[in-house]
Amino acid sequence: MLMSPSITAITELRGPLFAFAYRLTGHAADSEDIVQEVLANWFAADHHHVADPRRYLLRAVKNRCVTLLTRRPPRATGTELPEPLVQPRYEIDASLDVSFGLWLTLATLSPLERAVFLLKESFAYDYEELADLLDIRVDYCRQLYHRGQQRIQARQPRFHPSQREQLRLLSAFQQAVAAGDLTHLVQLLRQDVIIYADGGTRTAARRPIYGQQACGRYLLGLYQKFAHGLRAEWACINNSIGLLLFEPRGIAVDTVVLLEHSPQGITALYIVRDAARIHSSKGDF
Numbered sequence: 001m002l003m004s005p006s007i008t009a010i011t012e013l014r015g016p017l018f019a020f021a022y023r024l025t026g027h028a029a030d031s032e033d034i035v036q037e038v039l040a041n042w043f044a045a046d047h048h049h050v051a052d053p054r055r056y057l058l059r060a061v062k063n064r065c066v067t068l069l070t071r072r073p074p075r076a077t078g079t080e081l082p083e084p085l086v087q088p089r090y091e092i093d094a095s096l097d098v099s100f101g102l103w104l105t106l107a108t109l110s111p112l113e114r115a116v117f118l119l120k121e122s123f124a125y126d127y128e129e130l131a132d133l134l135d136i137r138v139d140y141c142r143q144l145y146h147r148g149q150q151r152i153q154a155r156q157p158r159f160h161p162s163q164r165e166q167l168r169l170l171s172a173f174q175q176a177v178a179a180g181d182l183t184h185l186v187q188l189l190r191q192d193v194i195i196y197a198d199g200g201t202r203t204a205a206r207r208p209i210y211g212q213q214a215c216g217r218y219l220l221g222l223y224q225k226f227a228h229g230l231r232a233e234w235a236c237i238n239n240s241i242g243l244l245l246f247e248p249r250g251i252a253v254d255t256v257v258l259l260e261h262s263p264q265g266i267t268a269l270y271i272v273r274d275a276a277r278i279h280s281s282k283g284d285f
Helices: 007-011 014-025 028-044 053-071 100-106 111-123 127-134 138-154 163-179 182-188 212-227 275-282
Strands: 189-198 231-237 240-246 253-262 265-272
Touching (some): 007 028, 014 053, 014 100, 053 111, 053 127, 111 138, 127 138, 163 253, 182 212, 182 265, 212 253, 253 275
Parallel strands (some): 189 265
Antiparallel strands (some): 240 253, 253 265
Protein backbone atom coordinates (compact mmCIF):
# COMPACT_ATOMS: atom_id res chain seq x y z
CA MET A 1 0.00 0.00 0.00
CA LEU A 2 1.34 3.42 -0.94
CA MET A 3 1.88 5.85 1.93
CA SER A 4 0.81 9.46 1.51
CA PRO A 5 3.76 11.87 2.03
CA SER A 6 3.61 14.22 4.99
CA ILE A 7 2.41 17.80 4.71
CA THR A 8 5.97 18.95 5.46
CA ALA A 9 7.43 16.82 2.64
CA ILE A 10 4.99 18.29 0.12
CA THR A 11 5.37 21.85 1.41
CA GLU A 12 9.16 21.59 1.04
CA LEU A 13 8.60 21.18 -2.71
CA ARG A 14 7.19 24.71 -2.95
CA GLY A 15 10.62 26.27 -3.61
CA PRO A 16 11.71 23.86 -6.38
CA LEU A 17 8.24 24.02 -7.96
CA PHE A 18 8.32 27.83 -7.96
CA ALA A 19 11.83 27.92 -9.45
CA PHE A 20 10.73 25.50 -12.20
CA ALA A 21 7.62 27.54 -12.98
CA TYR A 22 9.52 30.84 -12.97
CA ARG A 23 12.26 29.63 -15.30
CA LEU A 24 9.58 28.20 -17.56
CA THR A 25 7.38 31.32 -17.72
CA GLY A 26 9.44 34.30 -16.56
CA HIS A 27 6.44 35.36 -14.47
CA ALA A 28 7.07 35.49 -10.72
CA ALA A 29 3.57 36.33 -9.50
CA ASP A 30 1.89 33.89 -11.89
CA SER A 31 4.37 31.17 -10.89
CA GLU A 32 3.46 31.72 -7.24
CA ASP A 33 -0.24 31.46 -8.08
CA ILE A 34 0.31 28.29 -10.12
CA VAL A 35 2.27 26.57 -7.36
CA GLN A 36 -0.25 27.66 -4.73
CA GLU A 37 -3.14 26.26 -6.80
CA VAL A 38 -1.34 22.97 -7.46
CA LEU A 39 -0.50 22.46 -3.78
CA ALA A 40 -4.01 23.46 -2.69
CA ASN A 41 -5.48 20.89 -5.09
CA TRP A 42 -3.11 18.25 -3.71
CA PHE A 43 -4.12 18.84 -0.09
CA ALA A 44 -7.83 19.01 -1.00
CA ALA A 45 -7.91 15.44 -2.39
CA ASP A 46 -6.76 11.94 -1.53
CA HIS A 47 -3.49 11.12 -3.27
CA HIS A 48 -2.58 7.78 -1.65
CA HIS A 49 -2.51 6.26 -5.15
CA VAL A 50 0.28 8.58 -6.37
CA ALA A 51 3.60 6.70 -6.46
CA ASP A 52 5.78 9.77 -7.13
CA PRO A 53 4.29 12.98 -5.64
CA ARG A 54 7.09 15.21 -6.95
CA ARG A 55 6.59 14.01 -10.51
CA TYR A 56 2.82 14.40 -10.15
CA LEU A 57 3.17 18.00 -8.92
CA LEU A 58 5.74 18.90 -11.57
CA ARG A 59 3.38 17.64 -14.27
CA ALA A 60 0.57 19.78 -12.87
CA VAL A 61 2.80 22.87 -12.69
CA LYS A 62 4.13 22.27 -16.22
CA ASN A 63 0.61 21.97 -17.66
CA ARG A 64 -0.51 25.23 -16.09
CA CYS A 65 2.68 27.03 -17.19
CA VAL A 66 2.27 25.91 -20.80
CA THR A 67 -1.33 27.12 -20.75
CA LEU A 68 -0.15 30.49 -19.42
CA LEU A 69 2.51 30.76 -22.13
CA THR A 70 0.07 30.01 -24.96
CA ARG A 71 -2.28 32.73 -23.71
CA ARG A 72 0.39 35.36 -23.11
CA PRO A 73 -0.11 38.47 -25.29
CA PRO A 74 2.85 39.82 -27.32
CA ARG A 75 4.99 42.56 -25.82
CA ALA A 76 3.91 46.12 -26.59
CA THR A 77 7.39 47.64 -26.46
CA GLY A 78 10.92 46.28 -26.27
CA THR A 79 12.38 42.87 -25.46
CA GLU A 80 10.36 40.58 -23.23
CA LEU A 81 12.31 40.17 -19.99
CA PRO A 82 11.33 38.09 -16.96
CA GLU A 83 9.84 39.66 -13.86
CA PRO A 84 12.67 40.60 -11.46
CA LEU A 85 13.01 38.46 -8.34
CA VAL A 86 13.79 41.06 -5.68
CA GLN A 87 14.93 39.89 -2.25
CA PRO A 88 13.64 39.52 0.38
CA ARG A 89 10.31 39.20 -1.44
CA TYR A 90 11.67 36.19 -3.33
CA GLU A 91 14.30 33.92 -1.82
CA ILE A 92 15.89 31.64 -4.43
CA ASP A 93 18.57 28.99 -3.95
CA ALA A 94 21.83 30.89 -4.54
CA SER A 95 23.22 28.03 -6.60
CA LEU A 96 20.35 28.24 -9.08
CA ASP A 97 20.89 30.21 -12.30
CA VAL A 98 17.87 32.51 -12.59
CA SER A 99 19.76 35.13 -14.57
CA PHE A 100 18.03 37.21 -17.22
CA GLY A 101 20.61 35.99 -19.72
CA LEU A 102 19.67 32.35 -19.22
CA TRP A 103 15.97 33.15 -19.39
CA LEU A 104 16.36 34.94 -22.72
CA THR A 105 18.08 31.84 -24.07
CA LEU A 106 15.38 29.58 -22.65
CA ALA A 107 12.76 31.84 -24.24
CA THR A 108 14.10 30.90 -27.69
CA LEU A 109 12.97 27.31 -27.00
CA SER A 110 9.40 26.09 -27.31
CA PRO A 111 7.56 25.63 -23.98
CA LEU A 112 7.96 21.84 -24.28
CA GLU A 113 11.69 22.09 -25.09
CA ARG A 114 12.08 24.38 -22.11
CA ALA A 115 10.23 21.98 -19.82
CA VAL A 116 12.30 18.99 -20.95
CA PHE A 117 15.58 20.84 -20.48
CA LEU A 118 14.71 22.25 -17.05
CA LEU A 119 13.31 18.98 -15.72
CA LYS A 120 16.35 17.00 -16.78
CA GLU A 121 18.88 19.60 -15.60
CA SER A 122 17.16 20.49 -12.32
CA PHE A 123 15.65 17.16 -11.26
CA ALA A 124 17.94 14.63 -13.00
CA TYR A 125 15.12 12.63 -14.58
CA ASP A 126 16.14 10.09 -17.21
CA TYR A 127 14.49 10.10 -20.63
CA GLU A 128 12.00 7.36 -19.77
CA GLU A 129 10.85 9.25 -16.67
CA LEU A 130 10.64 12.52 -18.59
CA ALA A 131 8.66 10.94 -21.40
CA ASP A 132 6.19 9.53 -18.89
CA LEU A 133 5.92 12.85 -17.03
CA LEU A 134 5.32 14.83 -20.23
CA ASP A 135 3.27 12.20 -22.10
CA ILE A 136 5.62 12.08 -25.09
CA ARG A 137 7.74 9.41 -26.77
CA VAL A 138 11.19 8.67 -25.35
CA ASP A 139 13.00 9.34 -28.66
CA TYR A 140 11.13 12.66 -29.06
CA CYS A 141 12.02 13.58 -25.47
CA ARG A 142 15.69 12.90 -26.17
CA GLN A 143 15.47 15.01 -29.33
CA LEU A 144 13.92 17.94 -27.47
CA TYR A 145 16.54 17.84 -24.74
CA HIS A 146 19.49 17.80 -27.14
CA ARG A 147 17.97 20.69 -29.08
CA GLY A 148 17.65 22.74 -25.91
CA GLN A 149 21.08 21.70 -24.68
CA GLN A 150 22.73 22.87 -27.91
CA ARG A 151 21.00 26.27 -27.62
CA ILE A 152 22.06 26.70 -24.00
CA GLN A 153 25.63 25.57 -24.62
CA ALA A 154 25.95 28.07 -27.46
CA ARG A 155 25.29 30.82 -24.92
CA GLN A 156 28.41 32.52 -23.64
CA PRO A 157 29.47 31.01 -20.27
CA ARG A 158 28.33 33.17 -17.36
CA PHE A 159 30.99 34.90 -15.27
CA HIS A 160 30.38 34.97 -11.50
CA PRO A 161 32.05 38.05 -9.98
CA SER A 162 32.32 38.43 -6.24
CA GLN A 163 29.84 40.63 -4.42
CA ARG A 164 32.60 43.17 -3.85
CA GLU A 165 33.38 43.31 -7.57
CA GLN A 166 29.68 43.64 -8.44
CA LEU A 167 29.34 46.59 -6.07
CA ARG A 168 32.51 48.24 -7.37
CA LEU A 169 31.39 48.02 -10.99
CA LEU A 170 27.83 49.05 -10.20
CA SER A 171 29.07 52.10 -8.30
CA ALA A 172 31.36 53.13 -11.15
CA PHE A 173 28.50 52.62 -13.60
CA GLN A 174 26.16 54.82 -11.55
CA GLN A 175 28.74 57.60 -11.27
CA ALA A 176 29.52 57.61 -14.99
CA VAL A 177 25.84 57.71 -16.01
CA ALA A 178 24.92 60.39 -13.45
CA ALA A 179 27.86 62.56 -14.55
CA GLY A 180 27.03 62.11 -18.23
CA ASP A 181 30.60 60.87 -18.74
CA LEU A 182 30.43 58.89 -21.99
CA THR A 183 34.18 58.23 -22.07
CA HIS A 184 34.24 56.68 -18.60
CA LEU A 185 31.00 54.79 -19.23
CA VAL A 186 32.31 53.25 -22.45
CA GLN A 187 35.44 52.10 -20.61
CA LEU A 188 33.21 50.06 -18.28
CA LEU A 189 31.48 48.33 -21.19
CA ARG A 190 32.89 45.42 -23.09
CA GLN A 191 33.21 45.92 -26.84
CA ASP A 192 30.36 43.51 -27.64
CA VAL A 193 28.06 44.78 -24.88
CA ILE A 194 24.30 44.52 -25.46
CA ILE A 195 21.28 46.22 -23.86
CA TYR A 196 17.84 44.63 -23.53
CA ALA A 197 14.99 46.90 -22.46
CA ASP A 198 11.42 45.94 -21.57
CA GLY A 199 9.04 48.86 -21.45
CA GLY A 200 5.65 47.19 -21.60
CA THR A 201 3.43 50.06 -22.63
CA ARG A 202 6.19 52.58 -21.77
CA THR A 203 8.99 53.82 -23.99
CA ALA A 204 11.82 51.32 -24.51
CA ALA A 205 14.28 50.28 -27.20
CA ARG A 206 12.30 48.18 -29.67
CA ARG A 207 15.31 45.98 -30.38
CA PRO A 208 18.47 45.12 -28.45
CA ILE A 209 21.27 47.71 -28.70
CA TYR A 210 24.80 46.55 -29.52
CA GLY A 211 28.27 48.01 -29.03
CA GLN A 212 30.03 50.33 -26.59
CA GLN A 213 29.27 53.68 -28.21
CA ALA A 214 25.64 52.94 -29.07
CA CYS A 215 24.95 51.49 -25.62
CA GLY A 216 26.74 54.35 -23.87
CA ARG A 217 24.75 57.00 -25.74
CA TYR A 218 21.49 55.15 -25.14
CA LEU A 219 22.12 54.90 -21.40
CA LEU A 220 22.96 58.59 -21.04
CA GLY A 221 19.94 59.58 -23.11
CA LEU A 222 17.67 57.32 -21.08
CA TYR A 223 19.00 58.75 -17.83
CA GLN A 224 18.57 62.37 -18.91
CA LYS A 225 15.07 61.78 -20.25
CA PHE A 226 13.57 59.43 -17.68
CA ALA A 227 15.84 58.66 -14.73
CA HIS A 228 17.15 62.06 -13.66
CA GLY A 229 15.95 62.67 -10.10
CA LEU A 230 15.10 59.05 -9.38
CA ARG A 231 16.40 57.60 -6.11
CA ALA A 232 18.68 54.59 -6.61
CA GLU A 233 19.09 51.67 -4.21
CA TRP A 234 21.11 48.50 -4.54
CA ALA A 235 19.24 45.23 -4.14
CA CYS A 236 19.72 41.51 -4.63
CA ILE A 237 17.79 40.73 -7.82
CA ASN A 238 17.77 37.26 -9.41
CA ASN A 239 20.75 36.28 -7.24
CA SER A 240 22.82 39.26 -8.47
CA ILE A 241 23.22 42.83 -7.23
CA GLY A 242 21.23 45.32 -9.27
CA LEU A 243 19.62 48.74 -9.09
CA LEU A 244 16.13 49.75 -8.08
CA LEU A 245 15.23 53.27 -9.24
CA PHE A 246 12.45 54.77 -7.15
CA GLU A 247 10.20 57.66 -8.08
CA PRO A 248 11.22 60.95 -6.40
CA ARG A 249 9.84 61.22 -2.87
CA GLY A 250 7.95 57.98 -3.38
CA ILE A 251 8.15 54.28 -2.61
CA ALA A 252 7.16 53.04 -6.07
CA VAL A 253 9.89 51.48 -8.21
CA ASP A 254 10.13 53.09 -11.64
CA THR A 255 12.93 51.01 -13.20
CA VAL A 256 15.00 47.89 -12.45
CA VAL A 257 18.54 47.60 -13.86
CA LEU A 258 20.68 44.46 -13.89
CA LEU A 259 24.23 44.11 -15.22
CA GLU A 260 26.07 41.03 -16.46
CA HIS A 261 29.83 41.06 -16.01
CA SER A 262 32.97 39.55 -17.42
CA PRO A 263 36.63 40.17 -16.54
CA GLN A 264 36.66 42.62 -19.48
CA GLY A 265 33.70 44.68 -18.23
CA ILE A 266 29.92 44.83 -18.52
CA THR A 267 28.66 42.37 -21.15
CA ALA A 268 24.91 42.98 -20.92
CA LEU A 269 22.41 45.30 -19.30
CA TYR A 270 18.77 44.47 -18.63
CA ILE A 271 16.42 47.40 -18.08
CA VAL A 272 12.88 46.70 -16.90
CA ARG A 273 10.48 49.64 -17.11
CA ASP A 274 7.29 47.65 -17.55
CA ALA A 275 5.22 48.85 -14.58
CA ALA A 276 3.15 45.64 -14.48
CA ARG A 277 6.23 43.43 -14.19
CA ILE A 278 7.88 45.62 -11.57
CA HIS A 279 4.70 45.88 -9.51
CA SER A 280 4.07 42.12 -9.50
CA SER A 281 7.66 41.36 -8.52
CA LYS A 282 8.66 43.92 -5.93
CA GLY A 283 6.37 43.05 -3.02
CA ASP A 284 7.47 44.56 0.28
CA PHE A 285 11.19 45.21 0.23
